[in-house]
Amino acid sequence: MEHFVVSAxxxxxxxxKDVVGQQAITNTLLNAxxxxxxxxxxxxxxxxxxxxxxxARILAKxxxxxxxxxxxEDFAFNxxxxxxxxxxxxxxxxxxxxxxxxxxxxGKYKVYIIDEVHMLSQAAFNAFLKTLEEPPKHCIFILATxxxxxxxxxxxxxxxIFDFKRITVSDAKEYLKYIxxxxxxxxxxxxxxxxxxxxDGAMRDALSIFDRVVSFSGKNLTRQAVTENLNVLDYExxxxxxxxxxxxxxxxxxxxxxxxxxxxxxxxxxxxxxxSHFRDLMVCKNPSTIPxxxxxxDTSLKYQEQSLKTTHxxxxxxxxxxxxxxxxxxxxxxxxxxxxxxxxxLASITFDGEKKNSKYFIIPPSYFKARGITPITVxxxxxxxxxxxxxxxxxxxxxxxxxxxxxxxxxxxxISINKPKSSTSGLSxxxxxxxxxxxxxxxxxxxxxxxxxKEAVTQEALDEAWQMYTAxxxxxxxxxxxxxxQMDQPKLKGTTIYLTYSNNTNKIELERAEFPLMAFxxxxxxxxxxxxxxxxNEEIAKKYAFTPxxxxxxxxxxxxxxxxLRQTFGLDI
Numbered sequence: 001m002e003h004f005v006v007s008a009x010x011x012x013x014x015x016x017k018d019v020v021g022q023q024a025i026t027n028t029l030l031n032a033x034x035x036x037x038x039x040x041x042x043x044x045x046x047x048x049x050x051x052x053x054x055x056a057r058i059l060a061k062x063x064x065x066x067x068x069x070x071x072x073e074d075f076a077f078n079x080x081x082x083x084x085x086x087x088x089x090x091x092x093x094x095x096x097x098x099x100x101x102x103x104x105x106x107g108k109y110k111v112y113i114i115d116e117v118h119m120l121s122q123a124a125f126n127a128f129l130k131t132l133e134e135p136p137k138h139c140i141f142i143l144a145t146x147x148x149x150x151x152x153x154x155x156x157x158x159x160x161i162f163d164f165k166r167i168t169v170s171d172a173k174e175y176l177k178y179i180x181x182x183x184x185x186x187x188x189x190x191x192x193x194x195x196x197x198x199x200d201g202a203m204r205d206a207l208s209i210f211d212r213v214v215s216f217s218g219k220n221l222t223r224q225a226v227t228e229n230l231n232v233l234d235y236e237x238x239x240x241x242x243x244x245x246x247x248x249x250x251x252x253x254x255x256x257x258x259x260x261x262x263x264x265x266x267x268x269x270x271x272x273x274x275x276s277h278f279r280d281l282m283v284c285k286n287p288s289t290i291p292x293x294x295x296x297x298d299t300s301l302k303y304q305e306q307s308l309k310t311t312h313x314x315x316x317x318x319x320x321x322x323x324x325x326x327x328x329x330x331x332x333x334x335x336x337x338x339x340x341x342x343x344x345x346l347a348s349i350t351f352d353g354e355k356k357n358s359k360y361f362i363i364p365p366s367y368f369k370a371r372g373i374t375p376i377t378v379x380x381x382x383x384x385x386x387x388x389x390x391x392x393x394x395x396x397x398x399x400x401x402x403x404x405x406x407x408x409x410x411x412x413x414x415i416s417i418n419k420p421k422s423s424t425s426g427l428s429x430x431x432x433x434x435x436x437x438x439x440x441x442x443x444x445x446x447x448x449x450x451x452x453x454k455e456a457v458t459q460e461a462l463d464e465a466w467q468m469y470t471a472x473x474x475x476x477x478x479x480x481x482x483x484x485x486q487m488d489q490p491k492l493k494g495t496t497i498y499l500t501y502s503n504n505t506n507k508i509e510l511e512r513a514e515f516p517l518m519a520f521x522x523x524x525x526x527x528x529x530x531x532x533x534x535x536x537n538e539e540i541a542k543k544y545a546f547t548p549x550x551x552x553x554x555x556x557x558x559x560x561x562x563x564x565l566r567q568t569f570g571l572d573i
Contacts, residue, residue, distance in 0.1 A: 006207070006208065006211055007179060007207040007208075007210060007211050008204045008207040008208060011179055011182075011207065012054055013051070013054055013058065014058070015058060016029065016030055016055070016058055016062075019051050019054065019055060019058070020051070020167055020171050020172070020175045020203055021050070021051075021165070021166075021167040021168060021171040021172075021203070022050065022051055022055070022164055022165070025055065025162050025164060026055065028162070029055070029059055029162075033059075033062055033063060038063065038140070039159075039160040040135050040139065040140050040141065041132050041133075041135070041140075041141045041143070041158055041159045041160065042056075042059075042140070042141070042142045042143065042159060042160050042161075042162065043117075043143045043144075043145070043148070043151075043156065043159035043160065043161045043162065044056060044142065044143070044144045044145075044162050044164060045144075045145050045146070045148040045161065045162070045163055045164065046146070046163060046164025046165065046166075047146060047164070047166055047201060047202060048146055048202050048204070048205075049167075049199075049201075049202030049203050049204030049205050049206075050164045050165070050166060050167055050201070050202060050203060051164060051203065052144040052164055053113065053115060053144055055164075056111075056113045056142040056144060057079065057113070059111070059142065060078070060079045060109075060111035060113065060140075060142070061079075063108065063109050063111070063140070064078050064104075064106075064107035064108055064109055064111075065107075078104050078106060078107045078109065078110050078111060079111050079113065080099070080110065080111070080112045080113070081113045081115065082096065082112065082113065082114045082115070083115055083116065084114050084115060084116045084117045084118075084119045084120050085115075085116045085119040088119050088120045088121050088124055089121065089123075089124060090121070090123045090124050090127050092124065093120070093124045093127045093128045094127060096112065096128075096131075097127075097128075097131045100112070100131060100135060100136060100139050101136065103136075103138045104138055108138065109138055109139065109140050110138055110139050110140075111139075111140050111141075111142060112139065112140070112141050112142070113142045113144065114141065114142070114143050114144070115144045116144070116145060116146070117143040117144065117145045117151065117155075118145045118146075118147045118148070118150035118151050122152070125151075125152050125154075125155055128155070129154055129155070129158070132155065132158050132159070133158050141159075143155075143159060148161075166200075166201025166202070167199075167201050167202065167203045167206070168201075168294075169193065169196045169197050169294045170196075170294070172195075172196035172199055172201075172203060172206045173189075173192045173193050173195075173196040175203065175206075176192045176195060176196060176206060176207075176210055177192055179207070179210065180192070180210075180221070183214075184219065185214060185219050185220070185221060186219065186220050186221070187220075187221035188221060188222050188223050189297065189298065190223040190235075190295075190298060190299055191213075191221045191222055191223045191225070191226040192221070193294075193295060193299075194223065194226050194227065194230065194232065194234070195209050195210055195213065195226060195230075197294070198230055198232060209230065212229065213225070213226050213229050213230070216229045217229070231264065231265070233260070233265060233269065233270060233273055235277075235295070235299050235302070237256075237260065237270075237273075238273060238274055238277035239277075239302060239306060240256065241253065241256060241274060241277075241343075242274075242277065242278075242281070242306060242310075243306075244256065244347070245318075245343070245346045245347045245349075245350075246309055246310065246314075246350060248347050248348070248350065248351045249347065250343070250344050250347045250348075253343050253344075253347055254340055254343065254344075257270070257339065257340065257343060261336070267329070267335055267336060267338075267339040268326070268329045268330075268335070270339070271322055271325045271326055271329065271339050271342060272322075272326050274318075274322050275318075275319055275322035275323055275326060278315050278318045278319045278322065279319060280293055280295070280303055281303060281306060281307045281310055281315055282307075282312070282315045282316075282319070283303075284300075284303045284304045284307035285307055285312060285315075290304070314349050314350060317349050318346055318349065321342055321345050321346055322342065322346070324342075325338055325339060325342040452528040453526040453527065453528060454526075454527050454528065454529055455525070455526040455527055456527075457492060457495070457525045457527050457530070458492075459491075459492050461525055462490055462492050462497065462521070462525065463489070463490070465520070465521055465524045465525055466485065466490050466521075468524070469485070469517060469520050469521070470482050470485045470486060472520075473485065480509070481509065481510075481513055484501075484506050484509055484510055485510075487501060487506060488500055488501060495527065495529040495530050495531060496530075496531045496532075496533050497521075497530060497531065497532050497533065498533050498535070499532070499533070499534045499535070500534075500535050500536075500537050501534065501535075501536055501537070502536070502537065502538060503536065503538070504536050507534050507535075507536055510534060511534065514532055517532070518530065518531075518532055548573055549573055552573050
C-alpha cells in the first residue's frame, strides 16, 4: 500500500509565489532579500493555517541559496526549528544562545524558527532578550505565534512584525480548484466554496477538509456530497425557508425546522444562518454591493432572484428578529420554542390579516345584493321613515322581512364635544381646578333652560340618593370614596349641597369624584341646578383627639365593670 501524504504537506508552498493570500508580506520579504535590507529578528503573527511557518522556511532557504544551489536543497543544517510549547524553560533558551555563537558550515546564515513563541515563560523571555537584540551577523531569528498579545513588549520592540491575514474564501477556493485539477478530481464550484467557507480563513484546514470529502465521495465532488459529509446547512435550506416565510406558510415552516433538528443540526446554527441569509439578500438589492456576496456564481444568481421577491423593510425586520433570537438563545430555557416563535413572527411580517370593510352598513352588503336591494348606509338613514314593503324581492325559499322600522326621534339634548387642548396633572390643588375647568370645556351643553328639569328637592330625598350612591361606590370596590362620602351628612340649602371635612385631603379626593357624583344626584333628584360646596374645618378634628383618661371614661360609660377590673389588678391609666 502506497503511503498517503495529506494535501497540506504535499502541496506546501516551496516559493513565495506559491503562498496563498499573503501577497503584501511575501513581496516585502522578497524586496528585503534583494536589497539586503532584512532584519535579524522577525515576528510572524496571525491565525492558524495561514502560512507563517511556511513563509519562515521559504525565507530561510532563500537567504542561504545562491545561483549555484540545487532546487531541492533544503539547508537542513542551517535551519533550526524550535517548538516553544515544549521548550519553554530558561535552560532551553540558554542552550539556544550557546548554539548561536557557532557559525554555519554551509551557507551564509543560521536561521532559528521558534514556533508558538508566546508559550515561553517570563524568565525564558528575559533570558532571550539580549541575544535577540544583538545576535551574531550570521544568525536570524524568526518567531511565529498566533497570540501576539501574550508576548512581552520588550520582545515585540526588538522584532520586525508581519501580521498575516486570514485567507479569503475566493483565494482558498481558487487554490482548492488548482489542487483538484492536479489530482484529477472534478469538483462543483459550490462544493469548493462550501469547503473554503467551512475552513474559516485557514488554508491548512481547507486542505484537510478537502482530503476528507474526497475520501467520502471519490473523484467527483458535488455540493450535496460536501454538505452531507460536513454536516452543514446548505443554501437550499435557507432559500426554502425564505420562500415559506414570504408565503406566510407557518405550518410548513415549522415542519421544515423539525426536519432540520431531526438531522442533528442545532437550532442556534439554523437561526444564525437565516440572519446571514437575509443579509445576503439585502446585499443583492444594490448592484454595487453584490461583490460582498461570497458565494458561487450559480448561487449568486439564486440570491439575486429571491431578493426581487423581498422588500427592504421585510429584510431589516427579519434580520432584527433573527438577531434577537440569536442573542437570547443561550439564556433561553426552551430554545426550540424560542426559534419557533421567531419563525412565526418572521412569517407574519408580510401578513396583513383580515381586511375589514371601511363602509358602515346596517346589514352586510352581500345580504342586499343577493336579493336585488340597494344597500342603505347609516349616514343616509332618516329617522322619520315609514314602514315600506319591498315588492321587488324575487320568490325564494327563504322570505325575510324586507322592512325598515320607524326610528323615533329621541328627546336628548344636543351636546357638542370640544377636544382637550392640554393635559393636566392631578398632583396639586391647582391641577384639580384646571381639571375641573378642562372637564367643563369638554361638556359644552347647548340647550334651552326649559328642557332641563328643576324639581324641588327635600333633605330626605337627598339623604336617600346620597346613601344610594355611597352603596354603589362600595359595591364597585371604591372603599375609600365610600368612606369619605359617609364622613359627613350632606346639608341642603336651596340648590346647594354643603359638606364639611376636617382636612384638605378628603376635600381633594371628593373634588376629583365630583362630576360623576353630581351627575348621579341631578339625574336622581331631577334638578340640574344642584351644586356642591365643600369646606374644611380643622376644629372638627379636635373633638376626636382624646387623652388616655378621656378614653378610659368613655369606655367606663359603655361598661362600668371596667372600673372593677382596674381596681382588682391595680392597673394604671
